[in-house]
Amino acid sequence: MRKIIELKNVSKAFDGQTVLDNVSLDIYDNEFLTLLGPSGCGKTTTLRIIAGFESPDSGSLSFLGEDILSLPPHRRNVNTVFQRYALFPHLNVFENIAFPLREKKVPQDEIRGKVDEMLRLVALTGFEKRSVTSLSGGQQQRVAIARALISRPKVLLLDEPLAALDLKLRKDMQQELKNIQKATGITFVFVTHDQEEALSMSDTVVVMSEGRIQQIGTPIDIYNEPRNAFVADFIGESNILSGIMLQDRLVRFSGRDFPCVDEGFARNEPVDVVIRPEDVVIVPKGQLRGTVTSVTFLGVHYEIIVDIGGFKWMIQTTGFADVGDEIGIYVDPENIHIMKKSEYSGLFGDYSSFSNEFDELSDAESEAEP
Amino acid sequence: MKTSAKIYTALIMLFLFAPIAILLIFSFNAAKSLSVFSGFSLYWYRELFRDAETLGAVRNTLVLALSAAVLSTAMGTAAAVGIFRLRSKVLRAAYDTVTNIPMINPDIITGISLMLMFVFVGRLFGAATSLNFWTMLIAHITFCLPYVILQVLPKLQQMDASLPEAAMDLGCTPFRAFLKVEIPEIMPGIVTGLIMAFTLSLDDFVISYFTAGNGFQTLPIRIYNMTKKTVTPKMYALSTIIFFTILALLIMTNLIDTGPGVEKQEKKERSAASKRRTKLAFGIGAVLAVGMAAVLFLGAPKKPVLNVYNWGEYISDGSEDSFDVLQGFEDWYLANYGHEVEVNYTTFASNEDMYAKLSSGAVSYDVIVPSDYMIARMREEGMLLPLDFDNIPNYQYIGESFKNLYYDPDNLYSVPYTYNFTGIIYDANRVDEADTGDWDLLWNPKYAGQILQFNNSRDAFGTAQYKLGLDVNSDDPADWQAALAALKEQQPLVKSYVMDEVYNMMESGEAAVCTYYAGDYFIMADAQAPGVELSFYAPERTNYFVDAFCIPTCCQNKELAEAFINYMLEYEPAVANAEYICYGCPNRLVYEDGAYAEDMGEEAMEILYPNLDDFGEKYEQFAFRNLSPAMLGTINTLWEELKIN
Numbered sequence A: 001m002r003k004i005i006e007l008k009n010v011s012k013a014f015d016g017q018t019v020l021d022n023v024s025l026d027i028y029d030n031e032f033l034t035l036l037g038p039s040g041c042g043k044t045t046t047l048r049i050i051a052g053f054e055s056p057d058s059g060s061l062s063f064l065g066e067d068i069l070s071l072p073p074h075r076r077n078v079n080t081v082f083q084r085y086a087l088f089p090h091l092n093v094f095e096n097i098a099f100p101l102r103e104k105k106v107p108q109d110e111i112r113g114k115v116d117e118m119l120r121l122v123a124l125t126g127f128e129k130r131s132v133t134s135l136s137g138g139q140q141q142r143v144a145i146a147r148a149l150i151s152r153p154k155v156l157l158l159d160e161p162l163a164a165l166d167l168k169l170r171k172d173m174q175q176e177l178k179n180i181q182k183a184t185g186i187t188f189v190f191v192t193h194d195q196e197e198a199l200s201m202s203d204t205v206v207v208m209s210e211g212r213i214q215q216i217g218t219p220i221d222i223y224n225e226p227r228n229a230f231v232a233d234f235i236g237e238s239n240i241l242s243g244i245m246l247q248d249r250l251v252r253f254s255g256r257d258f259p260c261v262d263e264g265f266a267r268n269e270p271v272d273v274v275i276r277p278e279d280v281v282i283v284p285k286g287q288l289r290g291t292v293t294s295v296t297f298l299g300v301h302y303e304i305i306v307d308i309g310g311f312k313w314m315i316q317t318t319g320f321a322d323v324g325d326e327i328g329i330y331v332d333p334e335n336i337h338i339m340k341k342s343e344y345s346g347l348f349g350d351y352s353s354f355s356n357e358f359d360e361l362s363d364a365e366s367e368a369e370p
Numbered sequence B: 001m002k003t004s005a006k007i008y009t010a011l012i013m014l015f016l017f018a019p020i021a022i023l024l025i026f027s028f029n030a031a032k033s034l035s036v037f038s039g040f041s042l043y044w045y046r047e048l049f050r051d052a053e054t055l056g057a058v059r060n061t062l063v064l065a066l067s068a069a070v071l072s073t074a075m076g077t078a079a080a081v082g083i084f085r086l087r088s089k090v091l092r093a094a095y096d097t098v099t100n101i102p103m104i105n106p107d108i109i110t111g112i113s114l115m116l117m118f119v120f121v122g123r124l125f126g127a128a129t130s131l132n133f134w135t136m137l138i139a140h141i142t143f144c145l146p147y148v149i150l151q152v153l154p155k156l157q158q159m160d161a162s163l164p165e166a167a168m169d170l171g172c173t174p175f176r177a178f179l180k181v182e183i184p185e186i187m188p189g190i191v192t193g194l195i196m197a198f199t200l201s202l203d204d205f206v207i208s209y210f211t212a213g214n215g216f217q218t219l220p221i222r223i224y225n226m227t228k229k230t231v232t233p234k235m236y237a238l239s240t241i242i243f244f245t246i247l248a249l250l251i252m253t254n255l256i257d258t259g260p261g262v263e264k265q266e267k268k269e270r271s272a273a274s275k276r277r278t279k280l281a282f283g284i285g286a287v288l289a290v291g292m293a294a295v296l297f298l299g300a301p302k303k304p305v306l307n308v309y310n311w312g313e314y315i316s317d318g319s320e321d322s323f324d325v326l327q328g329f330e331d332w333y334l335a336n337y338g339h340e341v342e343v344n345y346t347t348f349a350s351n352e353d354m355y356a357k358l359s360s361g362a363v364s365y366d367v368i369v370p371s372d373y374m375i376a377r378m379r380e381e382g383m384l385l386p387l388d389f390d391n392i393p394n395y396q397y398i399g400e401s402f403k404n405l406y407y408d409p410d411n412l413y414s415v416p417y418t419y420n421f422t423g424i425i426y427d428a429n430r431v432d433e434a435d436t437g438d439w440d441l442l443w444n445p446k447y448a449g450q451i452l453q454f455n456n457s458r459d460a461f462g463t464a465q466y467k468l469g470l471d472v473n474s475d476d477p478a479d480w481q482a483a484l485a486a487l488k489e490q491q492p493l494v495k496s497y498v499m500d501e502v503y504n505m506m507e508s509g510e511a512a513v514c515t516y517y518a519g520d521y522f523i524m525a526d527a528q529a530p531g532v533e534l535s536f537y538a539p540e541r542t543n544y545f546v547d548a549f550c551i552p553t554c555c556q557n558k559e560l561a562e563a564f565i566n567y568m569l570e571y572e573p574a575v576a577n578a579e580y581i582c583y584g585c586p587n588r589l590v591y592e593d594g595a596y597a598e599d600m601g602e603e604a605m606e607i608l609y610p611n612l613d614d615f616g617e618k619y620e621q622f623a624f625r626n627l628s629p630a631m632l633g634t635i636n637t638l639w640e641e642l643k644i645n
């Protein structure tokens, strides 16, 4: 695969506040790459550096091997779909899509053909004359994509393009974007803070936190082999326990020794142990025992919180247990994932304060804030 | 609650629009009066379109407003973009505040400071006149700019910041992105700014007044300068036209600016509106462009120019079927000297205004028409040039009584133009003939509450001094104390102290007795309401004044100025002026002329030309002269004392 974009040791600070910290990233031809991370971690800034709207304080950026840091945005073979679409309100759908071609003085006939083709691609045939302000969010989204794709850039940058859509539409658009990417063969650099979206759409996921890249990998790698507690927690649910690697394939946590499949750690090295909630099996006796403190029915399965020696585990199971029951649990050695200690150790993976209601409450609060 | 709210709204509306409604109605009045509507007529509109001076002022105002609007919009938009692009918040706030200062600054300060600057810079480059069209244009741009910025900046701030980035992302250079995306987005602000600048410039008086130069006079200044006489009803017609023009512009502005924060449901309409406003903007732009082009084509040709500075409404200007004296001079000059000249005619409202303008050094005029006491002062201060009477042979027609007067004892600096004097005007239907004849009428208790007195100290004290037989130019404070006592005695009888209001109060019969100038009596008598029978007499002792042509030291073309003065003494222009102004004329060709006497009528001739043989004597004895500043201060204190009671 050909490398199209290469960021090397890129750093950027705003008002003395580091926003990107030594970011290095390779982007390949024809791939669907997603920048995933919580809000404020520097995703947009990374995109803006690639597009040319910001320049890094240090580091390099090359495009097909050539340094492009000095090129202004309009000379870069990269197009952007903006977070709020940035359609031109004074132009209709046709003219919005035709805009890049008009700038290049492409003949009218050719413009018509290309715009038609794009309208077909984004399923908006017949909307040419409509004013963009009269379109729904999803339709505006498609116009923005068509406009960004019409001049066939090598790379399309999409900054949280689906964030403003409702759930149902978002699912449809995810599929559609994926299809468009496949159909055009253009490299997509997609930004989202939604891990599910990232896992379902991407060829490569780049997990970011606080301006640093935490892990780069395929969705399966990222999920199964998270590199640290941050990634493990951010991607799906995880029970993260502090343990000690006694020797290859044997780890000790919660006061017991567990066989596992990881090797290559030093003897008695302190480590983080990740166990996914769906990998915990409820058994009559089990390796560990604890008391059920909360049970939530979620349709496909129950989410059960069990207090085991003061540490609260999350278990996802189709079997039922009642609050107050004492249960045993079993984890298959295959499902015990060992990670090196990191700055995130101890910050995540304990469900002590967990409560669905509390979660919703705090979500609502944070949404209410501007 | 609801009805009271309605009534309240109706009252507010009435309060706001009653003056304009009255203006509108009286612009269609067949007669001159403001108190009586004597029938519908388009007479004043016709008159308006025959008045070359006023139309010239309208043209000037439009040229200025258009140029100022277009330039300030271009500059203001650029400035707004500049401020918007500033990275530093502190700097941005600072610029924002600084650009707002001219807006909250009193006009008068802006006006004076601009004038000072122009004069200063003018001196630096040794220019004879530093005020002209261009300085006025700069002044207007200065005060329009903040308004444009204030309209454009919020539009930039409301604009989605990613729009220009999107444009650049799609292949536009920053400049193209500005043209193709930002300009259309902020267009409503630009158009609103343009229209605001236009209307602001159109009706500015204060700043224009200070920065106006030779001959370039805008409409508000011209109207202001008419107040020596009375504002003619054709100005009502003009005001009506202006009101509706501005109303139309205002409605257009409101159509254009649908305002920020449009809801989703309205989006459809908004896009239609945006198309409409783009078209409208282009429409307005086109009209302005054509206007500008037309104006440039009409630009002044290069001929020798004579700058004349005269009182408002103080020359026969072709209106109401009169002879156009200025045109007459241009024709006469061409016929006699074989080449074209152009008269640049500007007006002033008071001697003091004229004096201030001249001593600012920012303008130069070739001919001015000050009053006697001001001639004395300017002569003493060396502001006048001696005339070459070889170039003014028509001086021979000036009556002997009008020569060797105190203000120009050796007849070196002035050629008298008009004279006038104070008298008493009364309603013969209410005032007993036996009570008339001298100043005592103003003190007659029979007419208590129907008497009007001057609302300026010099004239008011004058009436008392004439009545008591005192010297009006006395420097003995006791004389003034005596006059004050008389005025205090009169006070209970006085309905009010008035200046320009005197016309309407007398015409309508609201008051029965007043004291005012003879020439103005004719205007009142012309417009008197039914049942009012105005009459006039001049007491033996009264104030006379003379206005005369002079040439100031800043004159640029003295021979041409003298030719002009000479022409003004020719039969045709002199008669036309005398008939137009209705003041006394010191020119024998006029007052000995049968046709003139017939036109004026017996009564007017008797009043204006009682016995000219002793004019000079009476003038020297009774006319107001310049008082020392100390004396003026004393009078003012006494006057305050009277007015406080």
Ligand SMILES: Nc1ncnc2c1ncn2[C@@H]1O[C@H](COP(=O)(O)OP(=O)(O)O)[C@@H](O)[C@H]1O
Pocket (backbone or CB within 6 Å): A014, A015, A019, A037, A038, A039, A040, A041, A042, A043, A044, A045, A046
């Ligand atoms: N132009 C800017 N000036 C100052 N701070 C900025 C600017 N742009 C972004 N930031 C800050 O940089 C951090 C990262 O921003 P961003 O890249 O937009 O994050 P993300 O897209 O991942 O949410 C945030 O804390 C944000 O406040």
Ligand SMILES: [Mg+2]
Pocket (backbone or CB within 6 Å): A040, A043, A044, A045, A159, A160
């Ligand atoms: Mg972002």
